[in-house]
Amino acid sequence: MDDTTPVAIIGAGPAGLAVAACLRQAGVDFVLLEKEAQAAPAWRRHYERVHLHTTKRYSSLPFVPFPRDYPRYVPRDLFADYLDAYAQRFDLRARFGQSVRMITRQGRGWHVEATSGDLHASHVVIATGNNAEPLMPGFAGADAFRGERLHSADYRNATPFAGRSVLIVGMGNTGAEIALDLVEGGARPTISVRGGVHIVPRELLGVPIQMIGMAARLMPQRINDALFPVILDLTLGRLEKYGLKRPSQGMLQQIAVASRIPVIDVGTVDKIREGAIKVAPDIAEITEQGAHFADGKHHEFDAIIFATGFRPGYARLLEPGIQPGRSGVNARASELGLYLIGFHNTVTGLLREISIEAGQIADDIRLRRDRKNAAEILPI
Ligand SMILES: Cc1cc2nc3c(=O)[nH]c(=O)nc-3n(C[C@H](O)[C@H](O)[C@H](O)COP(=O)(O)OP(=O)(O)OC[C@H]3O[C@@H](n4cnc5c(N)ncnc54)[C@H](O)[C@@H]3O)c2cc1C
Numbered sequence: 001m002d003d004t005t006p007v008a009i010i011g012a013g014p015a016g017l018a019v020a021a022c023l024r025q026a027g028v029d030f031v032l033l034e035k036e037a038q039a040a041p042a043w044r045r046h047y048e049r050v051h052l053h054t055t056k057r058y059s060s061l062p063f064v065p066f067p068r069d070y071p072r073y074v075p076r077d078l079f080a081d082y083l084d085a086y087a088q089r090f091d092l093r094a095r096f097g098q099s100v101r102m103i104t105r106q107g108r109g110w111h112v113e114a115t116s117g118d119l120h121a122s123h124v125v126i127a128t129g130n131n132a133e134p135l136m137p138g139f140a141g142a143d144a145f146r147g148e149r150l151h152s153a154d155y156r157n158a159t160p161f162a163g164r165s166v167l168i169v170g171m172g173n174t175g176a177e178i179a180l181d182l183v184e185g186g187a188r189p190t191i192s193v194r195g196g197v198h199i200v201p202r203e204l205l206g207v208p209i210q211m212i213g214m215a216a217r218l219m220p221q222r223i224n225d226a227l228f229p230v231i232l233d234l235t236l237g238r239l240e241k242y243g244l245k246r247p248s249q250g251m252l253q254q255i256a257v258a259s260r261i262p263v264i265d266v267g268t269v270d271k272i273r274e275g276a277i278k279v280a281p282d283i284a285e286i287t288e289q290g291a292h293f294a295d296g297k298h299h300e301f302d303a304i305i306f307a308t309g310f311r312p313g314y315a316r317l318l319e320p321g322i323q324p325g326r327s328g329v330n331a332r333a334s335e336l337g338l339y340l341i342g343f344h345n346t347v348t349g350l351l352r353e354i355s356i357e358a359g360q361i362a363d364d365i366r367l368r369r370d371r372k373n374a375a376e377i378l379p380i
Contacts, residue, residue: 003031003117003119003120004119004120004121005029005030005031005119005120005121005122006028006029006030006121006122006123006365006369007023007028007029007030007031007121007122007123007124007125007365008030008031008033008110008112008119008121008123008124008125009023009030009031009032009033009124009125009127010033010100010103010112010124010125010126010127010128010314010317011033011034011035011126011127011128011129012032012033012034012039012040012087012092012094012096012127013039013040013041013042013043013127013129013342014040014043014061014083014342014351014354015127015129015341015342015354015357015358016032016034016094016125016127016341017032017039017040017061017083017086017087017092018061018062018341018354018355018358019125019127019339019341019357019358019361019362020032020090020092020094021061021062021063021064021086021089021090021092021358022062022358022359022361022362022363023362023365023366024090024091024092025062025063025090025362026362026363026365026366027366028362028365028366028369031095031119031121032092032093032094032095033094033095033098033100033112033114033119034094034095034096034097034098035097035098035099035100035115036096036097037096037097038096039083039084039087039092039094040079040080040083040084042129042131043076043079043080043083044076044080045153046076047152047155047156047157047174047177047178047181048076048156048157049076049157049177049181050075050076050177051071051073051074051075051076051266052073052074052075052079052351053073053173053202053210053264053266053349054073054208054210054348054349054351054352055072055073055208055210055211056070056071056072056073056074057072058210058211058214058348058349058351058352059074059349059351059352060082060351060355061083061086061351061354061355061358062355062358062359064082064085064086064089066082067082070082072208073202095114097115097116098114098115098116099114099115100112100113100114100128100317101113101114101115101317102317102318102319103124103126103317103318103319103322103338104319105319105322106120108122108337109121109122109123109337110122110123110124110337110338112124122337122369123337123338123339123365123368124337124338124339125339125340125341125361126314126317126324126338126339126340126341127341127342128312128313128314128317129312129342130310130312130342130343130345130350131310131312132310132311132312132313132314133310133311133312133313134151134152134153134308134309134310135308135309135310135311136151136306136308137308139169139283139285139286140284140285140286141285141286141287142286144286144287144288145286145287145288145289145290145304146288146289147289147301147302147303147304148302148303148304149303149304149306150303150304150305150306151305151306151308152174152175152178152305152306152307152308153310155178155305157181157185158181158182158184158185158186158187159185161182161185161187161302161303162185162186162187163186163187163188164187164188164302164303165187165188165189165190165299165300165301165302165303166182166187166188166189166190166301166302166303166304166305167189167190167191167192167280167290167291167299167301167303167304167305168182168189168190168191168192168304168305168307169192169283169304169305169306169307169308170191170192170193170194170306170307170308170309171191171192171193171197171244171263171307172260172263172307172309173261173263173264174307174309175191175305175307176191176199176263176265176268177266177268178305178307179191179268179271179277180266180267180268180271180277183271183276183277188278189277189278190277190278190279190280190299190301191272191277191278191279191280192279192280192281192282192283192291192293193243193244193279193280193281193282194281194282194283195245195247195282196244196245196246196247196248197244197245197246197247197262197263198246198247198251198254198262198263199232199236199239199244199262199263199265199269200228200232200236200251200262200263200264200265201232201235201236201264201265202264202265202266204231204235205235209264210347210348210349210352213346213347213348214347214348216228216252216347217347217348221250221252221253221256222250224250224251224252225250225251225252225253226250228250228251228252229246236265236269237273239269239272242272242273242279243279243280243281244269244272244279252347255345255346255347259344259345260345261345261346261347280293280295280297280299281293281294281295282294284296286304289301291304312343314340322336322338324336324338324339324340325338325339325340326340326343326344327340327341327342327343327344327353327357328340328341328344328353328356328357328360328361329357329360329361329363329364333361333364334364334368337365337368339361339364339365341354341357341358341361342354342357344357
């Protein structure tokens, strides 16, 4: 492979597929490069019980709603089926097994170095995912632990942990859902929560929280941040007594500033109330048998699961000195012909954001191509 394309898309997850479909509909040619052997490999690898937390109405990709018979919160396997059908419908023909190693400036376009050859592209769309690399912060004593240690990225189901005591480090959406999965699968989970955590139910009075988030964006952030705790206390109850404090930063402010979305509760809080899932504070030190916590207590565990998050890894693909713009279309992205998609976490869901960004990026590329063609025909 050593060819030229108007657009190279890196990554065939939901974001890469969405932008490819929008380009296909706009009549712009592209090459879609995916390092693994199938589209959306991350979704095939996620833990088995995972469902979308956002409603199917606001989580589908451009042009194609989810099938009518899909449930409101789409399970992992159905989502993967939907993505396969989507790729087929728009004839997206990803080149699999193509890991992009480096993207460098070449003339007014880009040189893309991939596994089996190089590519010259006028535009590049980076769709390599916000969750590309598992984050594993160092904990004092972690190497001394004699039990099993794994990152949440390697967790599939509760079967290997049945009857065992498991420490889950971190209460984001993944940590909270794995704790629930473990308790339902017969394990004894404890979840270590550092600082505070914002928790919302998946639905408030039957209305999906994602839709409430969409409506809330119409009001000033500070009013929302004052109002939400009151409403949530009425629905979920006061959770401080179970060790779940709210952070001092408001929920919407935290999303805007730190890109941290609240935990969308699908049953973990009830299990915490029942005492089936224990809550512990921050870890002071991991020991051979378990962990010392910030409250001075020590507990023994058979396994530790680090639900400590992920980071996007695209920066190392870029030639040093290249500063891309933010996710989506903006002046910087247009000027460079280098776009990011899928890196802007919002209260209304990343998939919804991906759909919006995909359409905007395809429009911007088509417009630039049309302007370039016009300038070549009618040089000023
Ligand atoms: C457990 C979980 C649940 C989620 N639930 C929801 C939800 O309910 N609602 C919602 O809106 N969002 C949700 N998200 C967030 C987000 O929508 C998903 O992470 C979604 O998969 C993002 O799509 P993406 O295409 O940006 O990234 P990914 O799905 O991660 O796809 C990136 C692709 O790029 C490929 N790639 C990476 N590097 C290279 C390279 N160098 N060369 C070639 N290919 C490369 C990868 O192999 C991968 O196929 C969830 C995320 C997680 C982790």
